[in-house]
Amino acid sequence: MCSIILRLTPDGTFIAANRDEMATRAWEPPGEYWPGICGGRDTLAGGTWLGLNRAGVMATVLNRTGTLGPAPDKRSRGELPLLALCAESAEDAAKAISHLDASLYRPFNMVLADGRAAWFVRGLGSGQPEALPLPEGVSMVTSGEVNDPTLPRITRHLPRFTAAPFSEWGNLLADSSGERAEKINIPATENHGFGTVCATLLTLPREGALAHLFAAGPPDTTPFATVRC
Template identity: 40%
Template sequence: MCTFIINWEPGEQWPLLLAANRDELISRAWKKPARHWPDRPEVIAGHDDEAGGSWLGVNDHGVIAGILNRKNSLGPMPGKRSRGELVLEALDHADAVEAATAITHINEKAFRNFNMLILDNRDAFWLKKAGNDRVKCQPLPTGISMLAAQELNDMTSPRINHHLNKLRSIKTPNPELDDWGNWSNVLASRTCEVKEDPLTAMNIAPTSGFGTVSSSLIALPNDINQKPIWLFCEGTPDKNKFLPIYF
């Protein structure tokens, strides 16, 4: 039940802004983003200690890949590969077009359902695997979008229904000034979008063995000589600081 917020403005100084909350079993061990894979030295990503893959990462070519479970597909399943492998597969590529093309050609029967974002400073894609269908890929619309366990910008998602229009009406972050205030406040929100259902909050309290375990704020520059910005919060974003990940 993770959530992505995306601001896609191709051609701007910072064409891609991304905010993400990762919701997971508290007992599932992980490591914060770093160069964890000796055979993939160009990849900086969070490391899932259980399955060896990742949920979100960036490579030295400026490609971002992130993955979410779709509704009713939480956790592993016997006979299925970890969806975290797909993040690493995408980050093996030098641009978003190549990466998205590779993911659309996977054996869809090998994985549980997922939503996925693959992005660089020129192209941005939402990919989904739902049911027995092949992986479908479509370009992201410009402006602000949200993605959770359903469709892109799906108002049947309580989080998206509550936050999307508000996000579209407030000031977008300015990463050069380290001004992420509006978005970081949304990530930290404990408001239950469905009364008495804490799992509908953006920031899920870790009181039942499941909750928000980390958050990210990422900005991709238009200038290829400029490095991305990644601020990472280890723990719930209402109680922990965002600190830089160094490239």
């Protein structure tokens, strides 16, 4: 269960994300593996969990509850951010994903953002994905709905991110305390080899250059470094 936290403001969009995965699933850190798109690459299926394009659009995909891993009759969800990042704005990316056939993929959540807007998209395994605009303020997405009060991780951590300045969000991503269902940073050694494998901090301003930081390991033990691609 990955986590993404987003603060949408009149000055831009601020994003923090942890990726949770099996420690044995190989991946590569962010790079321009696809023309005009910078993102980490899943070497098993060839897609990405989070990417950016040259227009300043960010796209990320998360598994919904109970859908970890691939299925032989489904397409990889890692291709969804790549499809979204053909768009020049978050709104256009949301429209593009909402026209797909959701039955081609295992259930998923997506967050799409640029410096002016952000969207939540859910694909439930049938029909077409539904795209919903996110309001100004802080939103958190894991394996359910936006700011889902039924998920312990969100009920514990959403108030913390809401109260903290963005400069502290990296420290909040690194917090590995709490009960198992609450943890935002999951030690793989405690969870049968499944845990937090990397983290991202993004600033998407309305004007000016974006900032992209990446921790190529659990954020409590791995420093964030600037991504240049």
